[in-house]
Amino acid sequence: MNQANQKISIYEPNSANTRFLSSLRGIIKDVKPANDLAIRLFIRDIKAQYRQSVLGIIWVIIPPLLTAGLWIFLNNSNIINVGETTIPYPLFVMIGTMLWQIFVESVNQPLANVRASRGMLTKINFPREALLLSGFYTVIFNLLPKLLVLAIAFSAFGLELSGSLFLFPLGILSICLFGFAIGILLTPPGLLLTDVPRAIAVILPFAMYMTPVIYPPPTSGLIATLMQFNPLAILIETSRNWFSGQLSEIPIEFTILGIITMIVLVISTSIYRISMPIVIERFGG
Numbered sequence: 001m002n003q004a005n006q007k008i009s010i011y012e013p014n015s016a017n018t019r020f021l022s023s024l025r026g027i028i029k030d031v032k033p034a035n036d037l038a039i040r041l042f043i044r045d046i047k048a049q050y051r052q053s054v055l056g057i058i059w060v061i062i063p064p065l066l067t068a069g070l071w072i073f074l075n076n077s078n079i080i081n082v083g084e085t086t087i088p089y090p091l092f093v094m095i096g097t098m099l100w101q102i103f104v105e106s107v108n109q110p111l112a113n114v115r116a117s118r119g120m121l122t123k124i125n126f127p128r129e130a131l132l133l134s135g136f137y138t139v140i141f142n143l144l145p146k147l148l149v150l151a152i153a154f155s156a157f158g159l160e161l162s163g164s165l166f167l168f169p170l171g172i173l174s175i176c177l178f179g180f181a182i183g184i185l186l187t188p189p190g191l192l193l194t195d196v197p198r199a200i201a202v203i204l205p206f207a208m209y210m211t212p213v214i215y216p217p218p219t220s221g222l223i224a225t226l227m228q229f230n231p232l233a234i235l236i237e238t239s240r241n242w243f244s245g246q247l248s249e250i251p252i253e254f255t256i257l258g259i260i261t262m263i264v265l266v267i268s269t270s271i272y273r274i275s276m277p278i279v280i281e282r283f284g285g
C-alpha cells in the first residue's frame with residue numbers, strides 16, 4: 001500500500017480536533033466518505049438481520065400493532081375510558097403507536113449501531129459518523145411497513161384525502177430527527193456505562209403514558225400542564241392531525257421545535273465526534 005495515500009490522524013490534549021467549530025468542519029468534510037460507508041454498512045446489517053428470520057421486516061410492525069390492539073380491547077371492554085377522539089379510536093391509537101415506535105427506534109438506533117461495531121472501531125480508522133448514518137437509514141427502512149399499515153388503515157376507515165396529508169411526512173421526519181438527536185447525545189456515555197441503555201428501556205415506556213399516544217391530550221389538570229412541556233406531545237399530535245385531516249397548517253410551536261431539534265442534532269453530532277476517540281481508548285484498552 002502506498003503510504004503517501006494513507007490518512008494520518010493525530011490526537012493531542014490541546015488539539016484543534018477537540019474544538020466545536022473544528023469538529024463541525026470535520027463532519028462536513030467527511031460527509032461523502034461517511035455516507036458511502038454507511039450505505040454499505042446498512043445493506044450488510046439489513047441482510048444479516050433478516051437472513052434467519054421467517055417474518056423478516058414484519059417484526060417492526062408487530063410491537064405497535066400489539067400495543068394498539070391491547071388498548072382498543074381495553075377501551076371497547078370499558079375497562080378504561082380514554083375519552084372522546086376526533087377520529088375513530090382504533091385509528092387514533094394505531095397512528096399514535098406507530099409514531100411512538102418510530103421515535104423509540106430513532107432513540108435506540110445510534111447506540112445500538114455503534115455498540116455493534118465496537119470491534120471495528122478499535123481496529124480501523126474511518127469516519128465514525130458512518131455508523132450514525134447507517135442507523136438512520138435503518139430507521140427509514142423500517143418506516144416502509146409502518147406506512148403501508150397506516151395507508152391500509154386510512155383506506156379502511158374511509159378518510160378523505162386532504163392537503164394536510166402531504167405534511168404528514170414532515171411530521172415523521174421531525175419525530176425521527178428528534179429521537180435521533182437524543183440517541184446520538186446518549187451514545188458516548190452509553191458506550192461506557194450500562195446504566196444508560198437500561199435507563200432508556202425504563203424511561204421510554206413511562207414517557208409514552210405522558211404523551212398523547214393512546215389517549216387524546218387533556219385540556220385541564222396536571223397531565224395537561226405537563227404535556228405543555230413535552231415536545232413529543234406536539235410532534236405526535238400534530239402529525240396525527242395532519243394524517244387524519246384535522247389540521248391544515250404548520251403550528252408555530254412545531255416550527256420552533258423543529259429549529260431546536262436541528263440545533264440539538266448538530267451539537268450532539270459534534271459531541272459524538274469529539275468524544276469518540278476518548279471513548280474508543282477507554283473500551284479499546
